[in-house]
Amino acid sequence: MHHHTLDVEIGRLISGPLLDCPPSTPIRDAARRMAERRCSAIVVTDGGRPVGIWTEHDALAVDDDQAASHRPIETVMSRPVRTLPASTRLGDAAVHFRSERVRHCLVVDDEGKSLGILTQTDLVMSQGPEFFLRMKRIESATLSIPSVIDAALPTADALRLMREQQMSAIVVAYGPGEYGILTERDVIRLVAAGQLHGPVGEHASRPLRALPRQQSLYAARQYLLENRLRHVGVHDEDGRLVGLLDLSGILSNIEYEYVRELQTALRERDEALVQSRANLRLADRVLESTHDAVMITDLEGGILRVNPAFTRLTGYAAEEAVGANARLLSSGRQSATFYRDMWHELREKGHWKGEIWNRRKDGALYLEYLSISTIRDPDGNCTHYAAIFTDITQRRQAEERLAWLATHDALTGLPNRTLFTERLDQSIARARRSGKRVAVMFVDLDRFKLINDTMGHSVGDEALAVIASRLKHAVRETDTVARLGGDEFTLLIEDIDDIRHVGQIAQSLMEQVGAAIHRGEHLLFVTPSIGISMYPDDALDGRRLLMQADHAMYEAKDAGKNSFRFFTAPMTSSAMERIRLESELHNALLSNELVLYYQPEFDVKTGEIVGVEALVRWQHPQRGLVAPDQFIPIAEESALIVPIGAWVLREACRQARAWLDEGFDFGRMSVNLSGRQCRHDGFLLELSNILSETGLPASRLQFELVESMAMMTGGGGIETLLHELAARGISLAIDDFGTGYSSFTYLQALPVDTLKVDRSFVAGIGSDDGNGSSGGTIVRAIVAMAKSLGLAVVAEGVETEQQMRFLAATGCDRAQGFLLARPMPAREMRRAAWRLAA
Incomplete structure (x- = not known):
C-alpha cells in the first residue's frame, strides 16, 4: 500500500492555469493578481518562456514607499526558475523540495512547455501522504517555536524580522492569551493595497486558530484545507501556545516516511536481484549440462548464445556460432514453403515443433527434432527465440529398419x-x-x-x-x-x-x-x-x-x-477340393469350428481307464463332422497344423484340468504331435505357457508321435526335443508302431515309454486259436520286444471280444477301440466311465 501512495505523478496534482506576467509588470500589479487568485507565486515569462518567479516570501523585501511598489517585477524576481517534469513521482518531488529548500516549482511537459506551478501546499494536500498522516500526531511534526511580537510594532519592522529569521508567519500578541498572525499571504495583500505602514496589529489576522498537539497530522491537514489556512497554532493540554504548525512541518514528515519507504523498496529490489542471480546461475547450469542442444537467437536469427551440447551436435564452437546467423546450419533439404509455414506458425502460436534436416560443420547431414519457442518481455513483445534440438538420425534409421523388416x-x-x-x-x-x-x-x-x-x-x-x-x-x-x-x-x-x-x-x-x-x-x-x-x-x-x-x-x-x-x-476335381478345404480350414480356426473328442484307453487286466486320447474333429457348418484323415494332411502341407496343434493342446490340457478338479481320474491325457509342430521354433515356449495357464501337471500329459517322425535321423533336432520333453516329466508314445522303419536299436536311444500297436495288426488277429494269424504273430513280437525294453504297449482298434482275449493272453498292457469305447465329446466322457467301470 505504501509504495502506491507516493507513486502519483505530479502532473496530476496541478490545479488551475499558470499565473504569469511579463518582466515589466509593476510589483504592486503582480501582488494584486496573486491576491485575487490566492496564488503564492507568479511566473515571469518573456515570449512565453519562463525567466523568473516572484513568491509571497519575496514580498517580504518590499519597502513601504510608493516608488518601490511600482518598480518592474524583473528587478525583484528570483531566477532561474526551478522545473520538474510532469512525470516526477510525488515522493521524489517532496525530497526535491526539501533538499533544494524551495516551496514552489514549475512543472513542465516532455517538450519543456510550462504546465503550472507545484507548491508545498499541493504536496501536503494531495491524497498520497494520507496513510502516513493518519499514523502521526501533531506533536511528532517539526513545530516552529513561535516568534511573538507586540501588536504595536510597526509593520515594516515586523516584515524585516520575518525576512531576517526566514519566517513564513509571525505571531502577534494583543493581550494575555490573545494572539493574531501575520503571514506572507497577508503581506501580498498589503503590497497590492499599498498599506505597508502602521502598527502590525492592524494588519494581522485574529484570533490565531489553534489545535491540541495530540491530534493527528491528518486532522491538522484537513483543518488547514477546510479553513484555507497554511498555519495553525498548537496548544498543550493547558491551552498554552507551544508551537506553530505550517505546511513545511507536515511535509518534512512525509519526506522522512518517503525516504524510509524508498530504503525498503531498495532492500526488496536488492533481495530480488540476489534471487534473480541465483535463478540465472541455476538456469546456466541446466543449460550447460542438458544433452539437448540449445540456441538462443534475436528476431532476425542472429545467434546470441549456445550450450556445449550444441557444439557436440553441430561441430561449431560457441565463438564460431555466436554472432553468426542460424542459417549456418541449413542443409538445403527443406523447401522455401517449409520455412514459410514454420515462421507463420511461430508468429501465430508462439512455438513450433517438428523434424528438420540440418548440416554439421563437417558437412554431414543429420535429422533433428526441433522445438522453437518465442521469448517475450513483460509487456508481451517478442524479443528472442529459443531453439532446443536433438539428433534423431539413428532413431529414424532404426525405425526405418524396423519398418523395412516388417515387409522384407x-x-x-x-x-x-x-x-x-x-x-x-x-x-x-x-x-x-x-x-x-x-x-x-x-x-x-x-x-x-x-x-x-x-x-x-x-x-x-x-x-x-x-x-x-x-x-x-x-x-x-x-x-x-x-x-x-x-x-x-x-x-x-x-x-x-x-x-x-x-x-x-x-x-x-x-x-x-x-x-x-x-x-x-x-x-x-x-x-x-x-x-x-x-x-x-x-x-x-x-x-x-x-x-x-x-x-x-x-x-x-x-x-x-x-x-x-x-x-x-x-x-x-481333386486339387480344387483340397484348395477349398484348405481355405475353409483357415476359417475353421477363426470361427471356433474345431472340437475335441476323447477316446479312453483301458488296462487290459483290470478294465480301468488309464488314459484318454484327444482327437480333433471339424464341426463344418455345411459338411457336418469332418474326420481328421480328411483335413489333417491338408493342415500338415499348408503349415496350418502349427496353430491347429496349439489349439488342440491348449483345449486338451484345459479339459484334463477340469476333470481333475471334478475328481475324475482319467490317467494321462494323450495328444498327437506332428513333425511341423516339433520343428516350429516357438513350440517349447508355447507348451510351457499352456501348462502354466491351464495348471495341468506335466506328468498328466502324453505326446504321441508317428513312428517315421520319431525315427528321423540327422540334425538331432527331434531327438533333442524328445529328451527335453521327457526331462519335464511328459510321457512319450510311438503311434502306429510297426508300419514304418522300426529300428529297435534307435528306439532304445529315445526317451519313449509307450508303444501303440497299429490297428492293422490288431485287425489281423485270426479267428482260430490266436496263434496262426500273421497279425497275432506281429503283435506277440512287438509286446515281447517292448517288455524287454521296459515299454508299455497299447493295442489300437480293438473291435472284438476275441481280440481282447488274445491281447490279455499275450500280456498287452492297454487297449483302445470301438469294442471298449468310441471317441466322444467331453460331456459324455464321465457317464461312459461310470458305465464301463460298472
Whole structure:
C-alpha cells in the first residue's frame, strides 16, 4: 500500500492555469493578481518562456514607499526558475523540495512547455501522504517555536524580522492569551493595497486558530484545507501556545516516511536481484549440462548464445556460432514453403515443433527434432527465440529398419509374404483397369533340405541369397520377387499380353536358378519346381491365385521336379477340393469350428481307464463332422497344423484340468504331435505357457508321435526335443508302431515309454486259436520286444471280444477301440466311465 501512495505523478496534482506576467509588470500589479487568485507565486515569462518567479516570501523585501511598489517585477524576481517534469513521482518531488529548500516549482511537459506551478501546499494536500498522516500526531511534526511580537510594532519592522529569521508567519500578541498572525499571504495583500505602514496589529489576522498537539497530522491537514489556512497554532493540554504548525512541518514528515519507504523498496529490489542471480546461475547450469542442444537467437536469427551440447551436435564452437546467423546450419533439404509455414506458425502460436534436416560443420547431414519457442518481455513483445534440438538420425534409421523388416526378408532383402500380398492386390486392381494379365509364380527348391542337413545352415543361407539374386535379375524391375520363408519364393509378373511369354520366363528361371553355385571347392546344384497361375484366367483374387500357383508347383514336383506347370482346370476335381478345404480350414480356426473328442484307453487286466486320447474333429457348418484323415494332411502341407496343434493342446490340457478338479481320474491325457509342430521354433515356449495357464501337471500329459517322425535321423533336432520333453516329466508314445522303419536299436536311444500297436495288426488277429494269424504273430513280437525294453504297449482298434482275449493272453498292457469305447465329446466322457467301470 505504501509504495502506491507516493507513486502519483505530479502532473496530476496541478490545479488551475499558470499565473504569469511579463518582466515589466509593476510589483504592486503582480501582488494584486496573486491576491485575487490566492496564488503564492507568479511566473515571469518573456515570449512565453519562463525567466523568473516572484513568491509571497519575496514580498517580504518590499519597502513601504510608493516608488518601490511600482518598480518592474524583473528587478525583484528570483531566477532561474526551478522545473520538474510532469512525470516526477510525488515522493521524489517532496525530497526535491526539501533538499533544494524551495516551496514552489514549475512543472513542465516532455517538450519543456510550462504546465503550472507545484507548491508545498499541493504536496501536503494531495491524497498520497494520507496513510502516513493518519499514523502521526501533531506533536511528532517539526513545530516552529513561535516568534511573538507586540501588536504595536510597526509593520515594516515586523516584515524585516520575518525576512531576517526566514519566517513564513509571525505571531502577534494583543493581550494575555490573545494572539493574531501575520503571514506572507497577508503581506501580498498589503503590497497590492499599498498599506505597508502602521502598527502590525492592524494588519494581522485574529484570533490565531489553534489545535491540541495530540491530534493527528491528518486532522491538522484537513483543518488547514477546510479553513484555507497554511498555519495553525498548537496548544498543550493547558491551552498554552507551544508551537506553530505550517505546511513545511507536515511535509518534512512525509519526506522522512518517503525516504524510509524508498530504503525498503531498495532492500526488496536488492533481495530480488540476489534471487534473480541465483535463478540465472541455476538456469546456466541446466543449460550447460542438458544433452539437448540449445540456441538462443534475436528476431532476425542472429545467434546470441549456445550450450556445449550444441557444439557436440553441430561441430561449431560457441565463438564460431555466436554472432553468426542460424542459417549456418541449413542443409538445403527443406523447401522455401517449409520455412514459410514454420515462421507463420511461430508468429501465430508462439512455438513450433517438428523434424528438420540440418548440416554439421563437417558437412554431414543429420535429422533433428526441433522445438522453437518465442521469448517475450513483460509487456508481451517478442524479443528472442529459443531453439532446443536433438539428433534423431539413428532413431529414424532404426525405425526405418524396423519398418523395412516388417515387409522384407532379412536374409535375402526380398519382399516378404506381407508385402508380396499387398503388391499382388495392387497389380490385380491395375490389371482390372488395363485389361492385361498378371502371372503368379510359386518357386520351391528341390531337395534343398539335403544341403542344410549335409552342409549346415550357413551354406544353405548363402545358397538362398545367391538364388534370390538370380531370381531378381531374371525379371524386370517392375516385377516383384518375394521370399515366403524357407526355400519358397514367389514372383509377380505384370502387364502380360501373351501367356507364352510367361512360359519363356519360367524356362529362363529354371536355367538361371539351376546353374551351379560355387562355394569354395564345392559345386552346389539346386533346381526349382515352378507352379504358375494367371489372372483373370484362373482366379480373380490374390489369395486364390497364390494357392493355385502353390498346387501347380506340387504338380511340377510330382512330374519329376526341375520343371514348371501352369494351373489347369482338370486339377479342379481333386486339387480344387483340397484348395477349398484348405481355405475353409483357415476359417475353421477363426470361427471356433474345431472340437475335441476323447477316446479312453483301458488296462487290459483290470478294465480301468488309464488314459484318454484327444482327437480333433471339424464341426463344418455345411459338411457336418469332418474326420481328421480328411483335413489333417491338408493342415500338415499348408503349415496350418502349427496353430491347429496349439489349439488342440491348449483345449486338451484345459479339459484334463477340469476333470481333475471334478475328481475324475482319467490317467494321462494323450495328444498327437506332428513333425511341423516339433520343428516350429516357438513350440517349447508355447507348451510351457499352456501348462502354466491351464495348471495341468506335466506328468498328466502324453505326446504321441508317428513312428517315421520319431525315427528321423540327422540334425538331432527331434531327438533333442524328445529328451527335453521327457526331462519335464511328459510321457512319450510311438503311434502306429510297426508300419514304418522300426529300428529297435534307435528306439532304445529315445526317451519313449509307450508303444501303440497299429490297428492293422490288431485287425489281423485270426479267428482260430490266436496263434496262426500273421497279425497275432506281429503283435506277440512287438509286446515281447517292448517288455524287454521296459515299454508299455497299447493295442489300437480293438473291435472284438476275441481280440481282447488274445491281447490279455499275450500280456498287452492297454487297449483302445470301438469294442471298449468310441471317441466322444467331453460331456459324455464321465457317464461312459461310470458305465464301463460298472
